Amino acid sequence: AQTVTQSQPEMSVQEAETVTLSCTYDTSESDYYLFWYKQPPSRQMILVIRQEAYKQQNATENRFSVNFQKAAKSFSLKISDSQLGDAAMYFCAYRSPWGTSGSRLTFGEGTQLTVNP
Amino acid sequence: GAVVSQHPSRVICKSGTSVKIECRSLDFQATTMFWYRQFPKQSLMLMATSNEGSKATYEQGVEKDKFLINHASLTLSTLTVTSAHPEDSSFYICSATSGVQETQYFGPGTRLLVL
Numbered sequence: 001a002q003t004v005t006q007s008q009p010e011m012s013v014q015e016a017e018t019v020t021l022s023c024t025y026d027t028s029e030s031d032y033y034l035f036w037y038k039q040p041p042s043r044q045m046i047l048v049i050r051q052e053a054y055k056q057q058n059a060t061e062n063r064f065s066v067n068f069q070k071a072a073k074s075f076s077l078k079i080s081d082s083q084l085g086d087a088a089m090y091f092c093a094y095r096s097p098w099g100t101s102g103s104r105l106t107f108g109e110g111t112q113l114t115v116n117p
Numbered sequence: 118g119a120v121v122s123q124h125p126s127r128v129i130c131k132s133g134t135s136v137k138i139e140c141r142s143l144d145f146q147a148t149t150m151f152w153y154r155q156f157p158k159q160s161l162m163l164m165a166t167s168n169e170g171s172k173a174t175y176e177q178g179v180e181k182d183k184f185l186i187n188h189a190s191l192t193l194s195t196l197t198v199t200s201a202h203p204e205d206s207s208f209y210i211c212s213a214t215s216g217v218q219e220t221q222y223f224g225p226g227t228r229l230l231v232l
Contacts, residue, residue, distance in 0.1 A: 045223035107160045
């Protein structure tokens, strides 16, 4: 079974600075998807970024980018120019592409990000 | 991105009563919907996976008779908590996807409080 580990329960960053959230995963599959979701105080889960394992290029979405290291099974999220609205719980998630449970997400424990003004 | 709604957003009920939570995909057909439970400051715990027109697949430890899931159409899934008790109080979140290769989109969640 796949597992996802986020070793940083809490992180903080100054507004306008850069912060990196860590995520590692364990899988025997060669093809899969990785996600970062954000959950602000409203508790609405919001997709931040998605990475397909077969793509070598790291995904980017505006101020959000990932460092995907397939061999190391590492998938970190970098937030540049942090804004107060980035404060949230961030979840790393893994998804296998195959089978009847192919859409199923395995979540990490989450990292609570605080942005200081 | 795609929109998923949940209703109600908050519900308070007495112990022993049943509560139904609806999850709708508003602008796409959801072949698969998922139901999660989340306790404060914890991650999401998958309860069950439902595919349109078939029985839901429950995770180990989730009582099928207590958490009834129906996915009767491509845009609607319901979770009914039967004979609710205070320990069922939690935040319930649904998500939907239009296919195995597609992203899961989440509803805003339902806060259930059982007195």
